[in-house]
Amino acid sequence: MSSDDQNNELSQNASEMQAGARLVPRITIQAFCEHSNTAEMIEDLTQDRRMSRVALTTHNGGVEGAIETYKSNPTPNLIIIETSLMVEEIISSLSKLAEVCDSGTQLLVLGHINDVILYRELKSFGVAEYFVLPVNSKTLASAISELFVSDDAKPIGRSIAFIGAKGGIGSSTIAHNSAWSIANNIMQDVVILDMDLAFGTSGLNFNQDPSTGIADALFAKETLDGVMLDRIMTKVAKHINLLGPPCNLDKVYDFSERSFENIIELCQQSVPIVILDIPHVWNDWVKHTLSMVDEIVIVVEPDLANLRNAKNIIDILKTLRPTEAEPLLIVNKSGVAKRPEIAAQEFAASIECKLFEEITFDSAVFGTAANNGQMIAEIAKNHKAVEVFKKIAFRVSGRDNEEANKKKPVGLNLPSLMKLLKRA
Numbered sequence: 119m120s121s122d123d124q125n126n127e128l129s130q131n132a133s134e135m136q137a138g139a140r141l142v143p144r145i146t147i148q149a150f151c152e153h154s155n156t157a158e159m160i161e162d163l164t165q166d167r168r169m170s171r172v173a174l175t176t177h178n179g180g181v182e183g184a185i186e187t188y189k190s191n192p193t194p195n196l197i198i199i200e201t202s203l204m205v206e207e208i209i210s211s212l213s214k215l216a217e218v219c220d221s222g223t224q225l226l227v228l229g230h231i232n233d234v235i236l237y238r239e240l241k242s243f244g245v246a247e248y249f250v251l252p253v254n255s256k257t258l259a260s261a262i263s264e265l266f267v268s269d270d271a272k273p274i275g276r277s278i279a280f281i282g283a284k285g286g287i288g289s290s291t292i293a294h295n296s297a298w299s300i301a302n303n304i305m306q307d308v309v310i311l312d313m314d315l316a317f318g319t320s321g322l323n324f325n326q327d328p329s330t331g332i333a334d335a336l337f338a339k340e341t342l343d344g345v346m347l348d349r350i351m352t353k354v355a356k357h358i359n360l361l362g363p364p365c366n367l368d369k370v371y372d373f374s375e376r377s378f379e380n381i382i383e384l385c386q387q388s389v390p391i392v393i394l395d396i397p398h399v400w401n402d403w404v405k406h407t408l409s410m411v412d413e414i415v416i417v418v419e420p421d422l423a424n425l426r427n428a429k430n431i432i433d434i435l436k437t438l439r440p441t442e443a444e445p446l447l448i449v450n451k452s453g454v455a456k457r458p459e460i461a462a463q464e465f466a467a468s469i470e471c472k473l474f475e476e477i478t479f480d481s482a483v484f485g486t487a488a489n490n491g492q493m494i495a496e497i498a499k500n501h502k503a504v505e506v507f508k509k510i511a512f513r514v515s516g517r518d519n520e521e522a523n524k525k526k527p528v529g530l531n532l533p534s535l536m537k538l539l540k541r542a
């Protein structure tokens with residue numbers, strides 16, 4: 119080994135030790151290679167301790183293969199591209215790739231041209247890193263750690279809170295099914311925080327025994343760290359992790375305003391999507407949690423009490439999150455036979471919120487899923503609700519959704535139900 123090699127090795131080890139305490143988050147990486155030895159080197163990444171939580175796949179076809187794939191598939195957290203194209207071609211192919219990439223996806227390029235101008239151009243184009251081949255998997259692992267673990271790396275996770283305007287209206291069911299859809303359609307890792315410690319249904323819905331995950335996290339307070347979090351999360355399906363509730367009524371649970379803050383932030387450091395299943399209560403911690411999350415889904419049933427509660431929730435959210443996008447409104451359990459209901463669009467217009475989607479009442483399918491501990495897609499994959507969960511999954515994970523863009527604004531010519539409310 120030359121002294122240069124030794125120096126490289128030493129500095130590599132030093133940077134590994136710095137970032138070494140922390141593992142790369144549960145991200146998805148897809149590599150598109152041109153040569154089998156590059157694919158083998160990338161597959162060796164999985165041997166690196168820092169990469170133990172990463173889901174990595176390698177594919178053929180280089181940049182063209184990636185463009186074709188992502189025309190019809192969501193992009194992972196990191197794409198690695200091997201290319202033997204010439205300088206101008208690299209930039210133009212990567213521009214085409216950028217057009218089919220979701221925002222938030224990082225790109226790492228492995229090329230054959232050793233050219234500092236190309237390197238600078240790629241960096242200014244937004245490429246996270248460019249390596250000249252051959253490169254070893256250790257160097258690549260260090261670069262990936264640097265991207266996702268270093269102090270300046272943004273927390274990887276988006277947090278999405280699901281809350282019902284009343285109890286028992288399907289907020290948890292929708293949260294769990296949306297999490298399942300993210301895991302299965304976007305292939306992103308999800309963690310579900312079931313914040314209903316006494317009565318939460320996440321364990322039942324994923325056919326798990328009661329767990330103490332969320333209670334362990336809460337009672338650990340400041341001692342909770344990434345390593346402990348890994349230990350107390352239960353993997354309930356591929357890409358789906360759960361911090362489940364103990365459902366033990368010997369204890370009572372009173373939380374302070376910031377009880378969940380540290381847990382949510384830690385989850386965001388290690389999992390791309392953090393789903394908060396919030397019970398129908400109104401406490402300091404609920405209010406605070408709603409003020410800090412990236413996105414909120416409000417689930418309602420189409421009746422007057424839901425209308426009043428949803429209006430109140432929307433109003434308080436406007437004060438708590440004045441600059442954030444408005445919550446997604448889901449009308450659930452509509453179309454119950456003989457029940458007088460407020461039409462979904464009318465409901466939305468009355469509370470001045472756009473309707474995101476509507477799910478009809480289907481006691482057979484939802485009842486079977488709940489009793490079997492299965493998701494709706496597992497027992498009725500063509501059910502309309504499955505499409506809704508997919509649409510929620512794409513939206514909350516930050517993937518643009520054409521359907522959402524096409525959606526017409528809510529009509530204005532509607533009777534004012536708020537007047538009705540004022541009288542109530």
Ligand SMILES: Nc1ncnc2c1ncn2[C@@H]1O[C@H](COP(=O)(O)OP(=O)(O)O)[C@@H](O)[C@H]1O
Binds near residue numbers: 286290484
């Ligand atoms: N669209 C629907 N049609 C029929 N039943 C539903 C529907 N959505 C949810 N449910 C059922 O409603 C019950 C309450 O749902 P849950 O998600 O626990 O509500 P919440 O979290 O709002 O209290 C569950 O039994 C669930 O299976």
Ligand SMILES: [Mg+2]
Binds near residue numbers: 289314396398
């Ligand atoms: Mg619930």
